[in-house]
Amino acid sequence: MTTMMTILGPVLMGAAFGFLLQRGKVTSCNVIENQFRLRDFTVLKVMGTAIVVGGIGVLLLVDTGNTKYYVKDANMLAVALGAALFGVGMVVYGYCPGTALGAIATGSVHALVGALGMVAGAILYALSFDWLKAHVLNVWTLGKVRLPDVTNIPDIAWFAALAIGAGLFFWWVESTEARQKRG
Amino acid sequence: MTAITEGYVREAPRAARIDWSPYLVGAGIGLLSWIAFAVFGDPLGVTTAYSRIASLFAVPVVGPEAVAQNSYWKSMPLKWDYGVWFLVGIPLGAFLSAMISGTWRLELVPDVWKERFGPSVTKRFVAAFLGGVVIMYGARLAGGCTSGHGISGGLQLAVSSWLFLAVMFATGLAVSALMFRTR
Numbered sequence: 001m002t003t004m005m006t007i008l009g010p011v012l013m014g015a016a017f018g019f020l021l022q023r024g025k026v027t028s029c030n031v032i033e034n035q036f037r038l039r040d041f042t043v044l045k046v047m048g049t050a051i052v053v054g055g056i057g058v059l060l061l062v063d064t065g066n067t068k069y070y071v072k073d074a075n076m077l078a079v080a081l082g083a084a085l086f087g088v089g090m091v092v093y094g095y096c097p098g099t100a101l102g103a104i105a106t107g108s109v110h111a112l113v114g115a116l117g118m119v120a121g122a123i124l125y126a127l128s129f130d131w132l133k134a135h136v137l138n139v140w141t142l143g144k145v146r147l148p149d150v151t152n153i154p155d156i157a158w159f160a161a162l163a164i165g166a167g168l169f170f171w172w173v174e175s176t177e178a179r180q181k182r183g
Numbered sequence: 184m185t186a187i188t189e190g191y192v193r194e195a196p197r198a199a200r201i202d203w204s205p206y207l208v209g210a211g212i213g214l215l216s217w218i219a220f221a222v223f224g225d226p227l228g229v230t231t232a233y234s235r236i237a238s239l240f241a242v243p244v245v246g247p248e249a250v251a252q253n254s255y256w257k258s259m260p261l262k263w264d265y266g267v268w269f270l271v272g273i274p275l276g277a278f279l280s281a282m283i284s285g286t287w288r289l290e291l292v293p294d295v296w297k298e299r300f301g302p303s304v305t306k307r308f309v310a311a312f313l314g315g316v317v318i319m320y321g322a323r324l325a326g327g328c329t330s331g332h333g334i335s336g337g338l339q340l341a342v343s344s345w346l347f348l349a350v351m352f353a354t355g356l357a358v359s360a361l362m363f364r365t366r
Contacts, residue, residue: 005223006265006268007263007268009222009223009265009268010223010225010265010266010267010268010269010271010272011268011269011271011272011275012272013215013218013219013223013227013269013272014268014269014270014271014272014273014275014276015272015273015275015276015279016211016215016272016276017212017215017227017269017272017273017276017330018272018273018274018275018276018277018278018279018280019276019277019279019280020208020211020212020215020276021208021273021276021277022276022277022280022281022284022286023203023208023280023284024203024205024208024209024212025205027277028293029290029293029295029296030293030294030295033293033295033296033359033363034295036355036356036358036359037295037359037360037363038356042205045205045206045209046205046206046208046209046212047209047329047333047334047337048209049205049206049208049209049210049212049213050209050210050212050213050216050334050338051213051333051334051337051338052213052338053209053210053213053214054212054213054214054215054216054217054334054335054338055213055337055338055339055340057213057214057216057217058216058217058220058338058339061217061220061221066221067220067221067224068224069339069341070220070224070225070226070335070339071336071339071341071343071344072326072327072331072332072336072341072343072344073326073343074341074342074343074346075326075343076343076346078324078325078326079324079325079326079332079343079346079347079350080346080350081321081324081325082320082321082322082323082324082325082326082347083321083325083332083346083347083348083349083350083351083354084321084350084351084354085317085318085320085321085324085325086317086318086321086322086325086328086347086351086354087321087350087351087352087353087354087355087356087357087358088314088317088318088321088354088355088358089314089315089316089317089318089319089320089321090314090318090329090351090355091314091355091358091359091362092310092311092313092314092317092318092358092362093310093311093314093315093317093318094293094295094296094311094314095318096318096328096329096330097229097230097233097318097319097322097328097329097330098229098273098328098329098330099329100315101229101270101273101274101277102273102274102276102277103277104274105273105274105275105277105278105281106277106278106280106281106286106287106288107281107287107288107289107290108290108293109289109290109291110290110291110292110293110307110308110311111311113308113311113312113315114311114312114314114315114318115315116312116315117311117312117313117314117315117316117319118233118237118315118316118318118319119233119236119237119240119315119319120312120315120316120319121315121316121317121318121319121320121322121323122230122233122234122237122319122320122323123237123240123241123244123245124316124320125234125255125319125320125323125324126234126237126238126241126253126255126256127245127253129253129254129255130254132324133254136324142342142343144341145341145342145343146339146340146341146342147340147341147342147345148340149342150342155340158340170206
């Protein structure tokens with residue numbers, strides 16, 4: 001591997017990601033908080049479009065043998081508990097880990113304070129890892145499964161449903177927002 | 184000329200000056216995912232690399248032996264890999280975008296927080312720190328964050344990631360409703 005691929009490549013990828021997050025306004029704590037208050041749907045618009053566009057492309061790349069899936073383990077109890085903590089943390093902090101790193105660079109000092117908290121959280125996790133491994137991470141483990149595997153519904157049907165569902169939802173959000181702007 | 188520009192900048196509402204559609208940004212992140220999968224074989228993600236870096240901060244806190252012997256960091260030692268360089272890129276890109284769009288601004292207490300909890304910087308910093316602790320602990324327990332699970336896992340139709348998305352949003356909505364309830 002050349003230096004180009006091992007350093008410059010990921011730095012540029014990260015920079016593109018950070019650039020897009022800032023342009024998408026999701027490095028703003030206000031935008032994230034107002035998503036959870038259902039007053040601003042920017043976060044869902046960005047994530048939904050990323051999942052549908054990214055997913056269809058990656059499906060094609062996998063089918064043509066240009067990449068493979070990198071699916072995370074479905075340790076259902078650990079994922080559910082972790083996601084619940086994550087939801088609490090995201091609303092209290094006002095950022096998720098990636099958007100926080102972007103926000104720091106756009107002048108958010110409280111994002112930096114929270115990033116130190118995230119370091120503390122990672123340390124606490126490492127210190128409690130042995131106990132978690134014995135008691136939580138091994139509960140209800142399904143392995144690296146995908147929805148098409150467990151449901152026997154093909155990928156293409158999932159993406160068709162996702163695209164139509166997201167399209168209808170965003171159409172409803174947009175027309176509601178337009179109505180509010182007029183009224 | 185300068186006076187005109189400054190006058191314009193003062194009058195324009197800050198958020199309105201980032202005018203990229205959230206759908207365009209989401210599509211951009213989806214496209215970035217194609218590159219991440221096909222070229223680098225490393226989906227977009229933040230917290231795995233973050234906890235590698237956290238081990239560096241853990242050395243003065245728990246001592247070098249404890250870090251060296253910790254079973255979690257043994258499986259995830261500090262190394263300057265793709266994910267860590269990706270993290271370096273995020274603030275660079277966000278900074279660039281903020282500079283170009285003129286949206287860089289020092290923020291100690293965000294508006295949504297100020298409206299609900301007042302202007303106290305200490306209060307906001309304590310909450311951001313604690314939120315940071317909880318979000319990172321949750322992310323590590325779940326095995327990913329909004330990027331690694333939400334976008335990268337979501338677009339692969341991973342069972343673990345859709346469980347993460349559902350539980351994270353449901354918890355976030357509930358906590359937000361409690362936190363911002365009007366008395």
